[in-house]
Structures are given as structure tokens and as C-alpha cells.
Amino acid sequence: MAVNWIAFHLTDRCQLDCQHCLRDPGQKPKDLSLATIRKVLAEAKRLYRTRQVALTGGEPTLHPELEGVLDAIVEHDFTWHIVTNGRRFEQLLGLLRDGPARRERLTAVNLSLDGADETTHDGIRGKGSFRDVMKAVTLCTAHGLPFTLQMVLHARNVHQIEAFGLMAAQLGAARASLSMLQTTGTHHDEALYLPPHAWQDAQHRIERLSAALTMPVTMPEGFYREQIFHVCEAMKSESLHVDVEGRLNLCCQHAGVPSEGPPRDVAADLATTSLLEAHGRLLGIIHETQAAKLAAMARGPLGAWDHFPCNWCMKHFDKPHWTDEGAGGPSAQRERWRGAWAKKVTLPVVR
Amino acid sequence: MTEPRLPRPNPQVLFTELDDGTGVLLHLDTKFYFTLNAAAVIVWKSLAESIADPGVIAARITSLFRVDRETAARDVDSVLREMLEDGLVLPA
């Protein structure tokens, strides 16, 4: 067990308005401070000898000091990968061109693609987005940059698992990743919901796809586990997550998601607390969570949804989660102001 | 005299220009990539502008590269043929 990577939630800014998004476009966008990033990088290198950094968002290429972030990564001797919607890929390429050391340390570009065809993907992510990703894929291929295609599955695209995998392989992706939709807390949940048995079907199909393709096909944390007591990567401290406010929190799935009462998944503000101390507090949160799960198991019986570790976790932290009836837990105050699917339109937000 | 008509880009093909003037086409139906040299990029861009005369494309090429008009015209012809065969462009 080691702290293998640190994830920085760089910004809440994004040009898209995906139906399954967990961020709140109604809020003034925040950016993670470069000073906090530099502090955490130095501490992680010294404490754990961590090597890898993940840049996520929002859309991380919209961080106003992305160049400085990449230089800090180089300076502190980390390698990095980025999760992007591909819309600003040419700008990112420009930063790599201007700094060969940034490029040498880039291990992968993770492109979000939520359908195996334009209609499905754009129906979820917005018009023009599929071609942005395809352009980014082409540029990765032309420049020899390894890329992963990652899909968030739900009722609107689950029929495309196989087509997605085949497409990723044909395009020359280094990996295809298929993850399970987390409850957004918005009215979209109704249309995106799948019951537990449908998720298990999807999981079996992904496993079969993985066996059929030579390219790796992976499933991030969240899918069904026979054994309810399961310790994820985040709970093993193999990854540490810094949210957009510069706080160490449990994992990326928790960041920005509304909770009933004050968030219990936040360990400390890393601008004012050392990583060592924050990590110590995080272990307390993890221990409490695992103890609560053991207690729930002892109380029993648990339902089908409790076999999905992230769903149990979200429920435990009083956050939106799936139930047999659909979505449970608090609602997110994030009515979409763009897009034909918004039921209500609130005031436009300048981004 | 009627103007010669040229094929048009297949809307299912995505063009990406690279910094060195070359380009890549990605066929979204087959997921095949096709590399274009700088002259083929000029051909593609001309088709996208709906240039209808291959002579105009050949003239663009001769103005940018050290190549005579006849060779350029032959090259344009052969690029267009290959693009048609690969479904990158659609017949006029």
C-alpha cells in the first residue's frame, strides 16, 4: 500500500453541460490555487515519494494557471495524466509543444466520450462535443500521445458498451474505461437510472468485452461487489484527492456533491494544514466509514444497492444515492440554464 | 461549356490540420485514419470551399510548391481518385 497518485480537482469551470455532471454550474466557478498545488506536490514527494498526478475538473484545461500547474509537476518530478472533454485540446498541445519536459511526463490523456456515435454522445454532452473528442483523438494519434477513452454509463448509453469498446480499439486507444453513473441529485436522475440487476448485466458485458479485446478495458470503482466489505483505492490511501477548494477529501466522487448537513468527507484545508496532518484526519474518516459498514452488515439485512460500494458510501455520507425507487438523498441545486432538456431555466451564469 | 464538378467532402470525415502543413482525416464510420501530405491538404481544403475546377486546385499547388502545372494536375487527379475509393469524398 502506497500513495500512488494525487488527484487535483483543478477547476469547476466547464464549457459543457453534461446531463450526468456532478458539478454545480449555478455556482461561481472556483479554481484550485497554484500555491496549494505546489505545497501538496512538495509534501507528497517528500512524504510518500508519490510519482503520479491526475488533473481533473470541471474541465482542467480551463484553469487560468494551467501552464504553472504543469511546470510545478515537472519541477517536483511527477508524471501526470489529465481528464478532459477535448474541447481545448489544441491549447493543451500548445503547452506541451512549448515545454518538452511537460510532454515527456504526460502518461495519458483521458478523453470523456459518452457514446459510440455522435447522436448518443452529443445528446448527453451537447452538440459538437463528439467531434471535439474525435479531433483530440486524431491529434493524440498524430503526436504519439497515449489516450484513454472513458465513458460514464447510464440508461441512455448502456446499450453501446460493446460498440464503445470496439471503437476505442479501432481508434488506437491505450485503454477503454467504463464507469457507473453516480446520482447527480438533479431531475436527470430519473431518465438516467438503471436498477441493480441492469448494472450487473452491464458489468458482465464489460468483463466479456475485456476478454475479447487486446486493449485493456477497465471499470473504475462503483460496480457490484459480492463481498460487501470492500476497501477501495481511496480508502487504502492509494490515491489522495484534493478538491477545488484545496481540501483533502475522501475521493473525486464526493467532491462538490451536495450533502445533508456539513460535509463529513472533508479532512482539512491543505492551504493551512500539512498534508501529513490532513492525511491523518482522513484516515479517521475512513476508519469511521469502514466501522459503520461493519455495523450495518452486522445489523443486516442489506439490500442489492449496498453491494455497490460507492452507492453505499454516498448514502453513508448523506449524499445523493440510488435506491430501488430511483434517486434518494439531497437534491442538487443545479438546474441547468442551457440545453433543451432543462425543465426549469434559472438566470444565466457567466463563465 | 459546363464547369467540371468535383467530389465533396464526406460529412462523416473529420479533417485535422497539423502544424507542419500536413493533415489527418478520420473516417467516423470506419475509424480509419488517413494522413495527408501538404498538397493533399490543399486539395481537401479546396473541396471544402466547394472549388469546382481541378485546375484551380492545381494552380494553388503550383503557387506553393516547386512543381509544374501538369504534375500538379496529375497529383490532384490521383488524390481525388484515392479519396473517392476510400469514401473520404462523395461523388459530385
Ligand code: SF4
Ligand atoms: S465535461 Fe465533465 S465537468 Fe464538464 S459538464 Fe461534462 S461531466 Fe461536467
Ligand code: SF4
Ligand atoms: S465513493 Fe467511497 S467507495 Fe467509492 S471510491 Fe469514493 S471513497 Fe471509495
